[in-house]
Amino acid sequence: xxxxxxxxxxxxxxxxxxxxxxxxxxxxxxxxxxxxxxxxxxxxxxxxxxxxxxxxxxxxxxxxxxxxxxxxxxxxxxxxxxxxxxxxxxxxxxxxxxxxxxxxxxxxxxxxxxxxxxxxxxxxxxxxxxxxxxxxxxxxxxxxxxxxxxxxxxxxxxxxxxxxxxxxxxxxxxxxxxxxxxxxxxxxxxxxxxxxxxxxxxxxxxxxxxxxxxxxxxxxxxxxxxxxxxxxxxxxxxxxxxxxxxxxxxxx
Numbered sequence: 001x002x003x004x005x006x007x008x009x010x011x012x013x014x015x016x017x018x019x020x021x022x023x024x025x026x027x028x029x030x031x032x033x034x035x036x037x038x039x040x041x042x043x044x045x046x047x048x049x050x051x052x053x054x055x056x057x058x059x060x061x062x063x064x065x066x067x068x069x070x071x072x073x074x075x076x077x078x079x080x081x082x083x084x085x086x087x088x089x090x091x092x093x094x095x096x097x098x099x100x101x102x103x104x105x106x107x108x109x110x111x112x113x114x115x116x117x118x119x120x121x122x123x124x125x126x127x128x129x130x131x132x133x134x135x136x137x138x139x140x141x142x143x144x145x146x147x148x149x150x151x152x153x154x155x156x157x158x159x160x161x162x163x164x165x166x167x168x169x170x171x172x173x174x175x176x177x178x179x180x181x182x183x184x185x186x187x188x189x190x191x192x193x194x195x196x197x198x199x200x201x202x203x204x205x206x207x208x209x210x211x212x213x214x215x216x217x218x219x220x221x222x223x224x225x226x227x228x229x230x231x232x233x234x235x236x237x238x239x240x241x242x243x244x245x246x247x248x249x250x251x252x
Contacts, residue, residue: 031064031076034093034101041093043083047072055081065090111215112173114138114251119223121247128154130243142172146181157191161229163207175215179225183207187231203231203239219250 036059044051047069055077057063063075063085071087093101120133132150139145144167152159163185171177187205211225224246231239 031066033062033064033096034090035096036061036063037094037100038089038092041085041089043075043077043081043085044072045083047074047084049086051084055083057081063093111175111221111251114219117144117221117249117251119221119247119249121223121225121245123243123245123247125150125152125159125229125243126241128152130245132245132247134249136167138172142169143167144169146183148185157189159187159189161185161187161205163205165207165209169213177213179211179213181207181209187229201233203233206230206232216248219252221249221251223247223249 036057039059041057041063042053043055043057045054057075057077061078063077066074066076066082068074069084072084073087073090074082075085075090076082090101095101115138117136117138118134120131123130123132130150130152132148134146134148136144136146146165146167147162148165149162150160152161163183165181165183167179167181169177169179183206185205185207187201187203189201189203191199207227207229209225209227211223214222216222225244227243227245229241229243231241233239
C-alpha cells in the first residue's frame with residue numbers, strides 16, 4: 001500500500017507543475033492575425049490584470065496571436081511590440097475574413113486535445129479498501145488504452161493486481177462523459193503469514209468496467225468507476241469480484 005501511496009504523492013506533485021504551465025504554439029503552426037475593432041487594445045507586460053499596461057494597439061491595427069496562458073494571449077503588433085491581452089478584448093477583434101473572432105472555452109479546448117491521462121483513486125474491492133493508479137493514452141477521439149496497478153488490503157490477506165484495458169468513450173467531447181472498458185491482467189493474493197497453511201494465489205484476470213468522467217477545472221478530471229473482475233483460479237474454479245472507486249486524474 002505504501003508503494004501506491006508514493007505514486008499518488010508523485011502524481012499530485014506532477015499535477016501542480018502542469019497546472020501552471022502555459023500552452024505553447026507548435027513551431028510549424030502559422031500565426032493567426034486579427035484586426036483591432038475597438039478604439040484600442042491594451043497590451044500588458046504579463047498574463048494578468050496585475051501586470052502594467054505598456055502599449056496600446058489602436059483601431060484597425062493588425063496583431064498576431066502567438067500563444068496562450070489561461071485566458072490571456074501573447075500577441076505581437078505590426079510594429080513588433082509583444083504583450084499580453086485578455087481573451088475578452090480579443091473576442092471583439094476581426095479575423096482576416098472580416099468576421100468577429102471567437103474562442104472556445106480554453107478549459108474545454110485543452111480537454112478536447114488531451115492525449116495522456118494519469119490518475120489515482122480510492123474505493124472498495126468487495127468490502128475491503130482498495131487503492132489504484134492508472135495511466136491512459138488516447139488512440140483516437142473515443143478510444144484509449146489504459147494500464148492499471150491496484151492493491152487491496154484485507155483483514156486476512158492482501159491482493160496486488162494489474163490489467164490493461166481497451167476503453168471506449170463515445171461522448172469524449174462532453175464535460176460529463178460515460179466510458180466503458182474491457183481488459184486482461186494478473187491477480188496475486190497473499191495471505192497473512194500468521195494464517196496456518198497460507199498459500200499465495202496467482203491467477204489470470206479478466207476485467208470490465210463502466211464509469212463517468214467529469215472535467216472539473218484546468219487539467220483535473222473527477223472519475224468514478226464500477227468494475228467487474230473475474231480471477232481464473234484453476235481449470236474448474238473462478239473467483240468473481242466487484243469494485244467501486246472514485247478519484248482524480250490530470251491530463252496533458
